[in-house]
Amino acid sequence: MDKAAVSGTGRNAVLSRRQIESLIAEGRTIIIVDQKVLKCDAWLPYHPGGDIAIRHMIGRDATDEVNALHSPEARRQMNAYQIGRIEGRWENFVPPIQGGKFRKYVEGAEEEPEPEQECDNEQTSSSRDSSIPSSPLFEPADQNNTRLRHRQSSKTSHRDPSVSSWSSLEEESPKPGPKMSHLDMRTQEQIELDLSKYPPLDPAVQDEIIHKYRLLNERIKKEGLYQCRYSSYFIELSRYSLLFGLCLLFLRWGWYATSAMFLGMFWHQLVFSAHDAGHMGITHDFQIDSVLGIIIADFLGGLSIGWWKRNHNVHHIVTNSPEHDPDIEHLPFFAISHRFFNSLRSTFYERTMTYDAFAKFFIRYQDFLYYPILTFGRFNLYALSWEYLLRGLGPRKGIARWHRWLEIAGQVFFWTWFGYGMLYKSIPDGWNRFVFLMISHMVTMPVHVQITLSHFAMSTADLGERESFPQKMLRTTMDVDCPEWLDFFHGGLQFQAIHHLFPRIPRHNLRQTQKLVVEFCEEVGIPYALYGFTDGNKQVIGRLGEVGRQAAILAECQRSLAAFGAEH
Numbered sequence: 230m231d232k233a234a235v236s237g238t239g240r241n242a243v244l245s246r247r248q249i250e251s252l253i254a255e256g257r258t259i260i261i262v263d264q265k266v267l268k269c270d271a272w273l274p275y276h277p278g279g280d281i282a283i284r285h286m287i288g289r290d291a292t293d294e295v296n297a298l299h300s301p302e303a304r305r306q307m308n309a310y311q312i313g314r315i316e317g318r319w320e321n322f323v324p325p326i327q328g329g330k331f332r333k334y335v336e337g338a339e340e341e342p343e344p345e346q347e348c349d350n351e352q353t354s355s356s357r358d359s360s361i362p363s364s365p366l367f368e369p370a371d372q373n374n375t376r377l378r379h380r381q382s383s384k385t386s387h388r389d390p391s392v393s394s395w396s397s398l399e400e401e402s403p404k405p406g407p408k409m410s411h412l413d414m415r416t417q418e419q420i421e422l423d424l425s426k427y428p429p430l431d432p433a434v435q436d437e438i439i440h441k442y443r444l445l446n447e448r449i450k451k452e453g454l455y456q457c458r459y460s461s462y463f464i465e466l467s468r469y470s471l472l473f474g475l476c477l478l479f480l481r482w483g484w485y486a487t488s489a490m491f492l493g494m495f496w497h498q499l500v501f502s503a504h505d506a507g508h509m510g511i512t513h514d515f516q517i518d519s520v521l522g523i524i525i526a527d528f529l530g531g532l533s534i535g536w537w538k539r540n541h542n543v544h545h546i547v548t549n550s551p552e553h554d555p556d557i558e559h560l561p562f563f564a565i566s567h568r569f570f571n572s573l574r575s576t577f578y579e580r581t582m583t584y585d586a587f588a589k590f591f592i593r594y595q596d597f598l599y600y601p602i603l604t605f606g607r608f609n610l611y612a613l614s615w616e617y618l619l620r621g622l623g624p625r626k627g628i629a630r631w632h633r634w635l636e637i638a639g640q641v642f643f644w645t646w647f648g649y650g651m652l653y654k655s656i657p658d659g660w661n662r663f664v665f666l667m668i669s670h671m672v673t674m675p676v677h678v679q680i681t682l683s684h685f686a687m688s689t690a691d692l693g694e695r696e697s698f699p700q701k702m703l704r705t706t707m708d709v710d711c712p713e714w715l716d717f718f719h720g721g722l723q724f725q726a727i728h729h730l731f732p733r734i735p736r737h738n739l740r741q742t743q744k745l746v747v748e749f750c751e752e753v754g755i756p757y758a759l760y761g762f763t764d765g766n767k768q769v770i771g772r773l774g775e776v777g778r779q780a781a782i783l784a785e786c787q788r789s790l791a792a793f794g795a796e797h
């Protein structure tokens with residue numbers, strides 16, 4: 230174990246890269262935060278953010294992700310798990326959950342040959358004896374892309390991204406079948422496009438971006454933008470009360486459709502406050518905001534905030550990754566990347582997302598089906614919420630263990646006031662009940678569009694482990710431009726890119742933060758994606774249409790091949 234020089238003792242011991250790799254190979258949950266090496270095995274079952282979020286950070290410098298998602302108290306708590314520290318710059322491994330392979334270190338045994346290190350920066354003790362090839366930058370669910378991604382990410386650290394050399398890559402790629410070559414070409418094009426648009430993955434460039442991002446965070450803190458403006462929530466509360474009041478009034482008058490419309494508008498607005506609470510963006514206290522989230526989502530909306538958080542936390546860490554981000558995994562109805570045609574394995578759902586006959590049909594017409602399907606999105610959310618609560622998929626230990634039971638009480642409460650009190654008792658006949666149910670649920674449709682809008686049109690390409698957190702967030706997320714008076718309608722979701730950079734900033738400060746982020750983007754040369762609501766929708770429909778056309782081409786190729794095979 231003691232291969233590399235070690236200095237210091239106990240928690241201050243400097244661990245070499247090889248030692249850290251070996252610990253991960255032994256199954257340890259090792260992450261790096263602020264140069265500290267944390268071993269989180271014992272903490273995993275207690276973690277309020279779930280285990281998947283942490284597992285995506287194994288072998289990586291998670292400083293920016295951890296700072297973005299945790300309160301100062303939680304960050305202090307992490308020190309208890311420190312087993313050592315690193316010196317110098319850390320080159321990220323691919324975490325085991327994403328397919329990374331790790332070598333154990335066996336004293337006296339012959340080591341695998343030292344890999345070629347493709348890093349421009351001077352190497353330091355914790356990164357010098359790197360084992361990158363044993364943690365290849367590969368995607369197990371898509372073997373033909375393995376080579377592609379590995380070569381891509383290593384090449385990019387050396388060259389001008391606008392000058393690409395894909396011909397050399399093709400020479401060395403395995404000879405793919407007709408299906409794979411087409412899909413691989415699409416993946417290559419996407420990566421190449423991103424590399425030409427965004428700053429190079431050179432460690433010096435990415436380090437500078439990280440440095441400026443951290444300075445920006447300090448500035449945001451100093452300007453008080455992490456402080457919640459409670460007066461804004463007073464206005465929210467008044468709006469919610471008005472909408473619910475109008476729902477009750479029209480219900481009493483027997484105007485069922487109108488009443489249902491106000492109920493739908495009430496739920497549409499509530500989602501935004503549930504989102505704030507889920508991110509601890511209201512009081513910043515985990516328990517208080519969690520209870521607020523449960524009241525809003527479960528008691529008033531019938532949806533599980535725990536289910537939403539479990540999804541959403543992972544989405545914030547592996548944004549727009551087809552294999553890992555549950556927010557873009559919608560087969561058989563939608564595919565925003567041709568990569569889904571390969572029946573990828575979802576690490577979140579732990580199952581293969583089969584590109585079956587249903588998917589083949591729906592994806593071809595997904596641009597037409599986008600709005601109709603989203604109109605019924607809320608029904609699906611009930612199913613997902615109940616599955617989460619009944620199967621107990623949330624934290625079973627630690628500070629969040631009791632949330633499940635409060636959520637179940639919330640579900641009973643919701644179906645009592647809504648299902649029994651409103652639908653059954655207040656509405657006299659079956660037809661009006663049906664109309665009320667459908668209208669109230671369909672009116673919430675814009676929120677499903679708003680949720681998907683910020684990511685569906687953005688890149689799903691994986692640029693590898695060298696890309697910094699801020700660049701990745703800005704490359705995979707877009708904002709929606711709207712006048713300030715319309716902010717209430719978008720509920721903060723129009724500032725998704727800003728929110729992804731700083732998830733704990735209260736919603737009502739995001740417009741002000743946007744100005745600082747625009748400055749930051751200009752300074753570091755990262756394009757800031759901002760579209761009007763209509764243009765954003767056009768982008769999404771355009772992307773869905775494009776992937777749909779690829780699906781049609783693929784189906785045609787497969788048909789031709791089958792016919793060719795039958796003739797010969």
Ligand code: HEM
Nearest residue numbers: 269277278282283286294298299300303307310515538542
């Ligand atoms: C030993 C390491 C860790 C400790 C002690 C820890 C502790 C905590 C605590 C106490 C919370 C509650 C919220 C708060 O007070 O901020 C929390 C939430 C969270 N943590 Fe961690 N955490 C650790 C590592 C990580 C890592 C590596 C990630 C992934 C980047 C992560 C992602 C999250 C997320 C997404 C939440 C939000 C949970 C929610 O509100 O649903 N944590 N963590």
